[in-house]
Amino acid sequence: MTAPLTAASVALDGNLAAPPDAPEAFVASRGFWGHVGHRLVRDPVAMTAGAVILIVVAIAVLSPWITPMDPYKGSMLRRLKPVGDATYWLGSDELGRDMISRLMLGSRLSLFMGVTPVLIAFVIGSSIGILAGYVGGWTNTILMRTIDVFFAFPSVLLAIALSGALGAGIFNSIVSLTCVFVPQIARVAESVTTGIRKRDYIDAAKLSGASALTIMRVQVLGNVVGPIFVYSTSLISVSMILASGLSFLGLGVRPPEPEWGLMLNTLRTAIYVNPVVAALPGLAIFIVSISFNLFSDGLRNAMEIRQ
């Protein structure tokens, strides 16, 4: 949601290949990614956030085998049990289904629908941005002015407008969210690429006879992928919130499939009966979303990209 601000401000801070605190000569250098990893490991907040993400991913992968109960099987007699129930550890939902099992299985769709659009947009957006930034001229003007049009829509509005027009469903949600993030990533990729295209090593590659495609793939991509990647990771949190938001509105996942946003929606009717259980799916979205944000912040600090 902050895209226009951060997009302009995420810029290359000096030469990525040589961080300021590069070790003395004669000492084997760790290399750029080695430094990033080293700094990241010493950042307790980023490490905690990373650990939370890993745990959630592990739960998502393993959930079909490790849920304590059947996430789809309800019981009309045991609806809306409170948290701490002997059978239902985190209570049961409005149809008497086990909350903890549904939250575990729900992490699959919630993560998938939050991360996939950013991944696809990372590939498409970087390609567009690098092409526009490296080729410049009319190609740049046409591509970037088209992207400006999408910036004229607040991202929530664009996501909902596209989903609303396309209709509900997992595939349509992913398509609309991808359309939201492509322009944002493309703009960052363009500005980073424009920043390096006049560098000497690009000229050197040109003089050595490399084709434009090879230069874009080797010299440009190698030097811009870091900042674009970090920017993209910061979008995952927004994407998770929006994806679950679409399901919350009834535009994403359809029942009875468990997904956190959808669970939050169906439990809205239960806030007077069992408020704590009703709030649980949202808490799950929040924990994952804040973990992605903190990890992304840590990554940015580790890579010394100015905010």
Added chain:
Amino acid sequence: MFLYILKRLVTVTPVAFGVSVVCFLLVHLAPGDPLSAVLPADATQATIDEMRAAYGFDKPLPVQYAIWLWHVLHGDLGVSIATGRPVAQEVGRAVVNSLILASVATLIGFTFGVFFGFVAGYRRNSILDRVASALSVFGVSVPHYWLGMVLVIVFSATLGWLPPTGAGPDGSGNWRPDFEHLRYIILPAITMAVIPMGIIARTVRALVADILSQDFVEALRAKGLSEWGVFKHVVRNAAPTALAIMGLQLGYLLGGSILIETVFAWPGTGFLLNAAIFQRDLPLLQGSILVLAMFFVALNLVVDVMQTALDPRIERA
């Protein structure tokens, strides 16, 4: 300055044009015939053809676009399928309610955001700075529709202090500035204020820290200016950017209010959009999105011009 405004108007025109194309194409993006929502299931081919001609769907797309744009430019956004009322009228009424909610939320978010930002920027790495940055991470990470639900759970369902939904006691669709209506706006406004608060706090903190590290601040202190005097200089330097962000946030809130308006059943554009989507009321969907997006474009322009006017350092070339 006049020339600058003119120049910005020229650059904004293609964007506005592009936005109108996107909004127009939205209806054609929808699966099936745009008319399927209006026509009865057993309509004969003759009726379908007749309706297509009546709505102009039998013409090629560019012609349809030209006709649609001509109507839009004359303030005619079509007729809502669900209610039969003009879309412009429906959106016009809803947009007032959304604007009220978004403005109150922006104001709350701006006040707290600027406060936390200044405190954090002045006392870097203090406990208050930690609290402020924790709050701003919270603001951008929390699913606001969930936060709204939690506030309803606490203040309406449990404590019973504030009404959970609606814009007023009579269930009417219009908000008025009196005490009774004020109680209805508190929860949605606070929910909505959390996002801009986080973003503004983060930006103001960086701004203030940056300004304080500059040489002129040291010079001001060296010449014996009181800390209050220095503070006024800092405010003057931070104001253009902070106000610009506030303006943009108002636009984001207005456009992104659909989830919060749905949670609180607030009779604004988001609520209208929700209804339009689920009743497959395509003219209403198209009209509300066009109005919101154009508002956002206009707001961007105003913010840009204001920022240039406020900050003499920005070149007006």
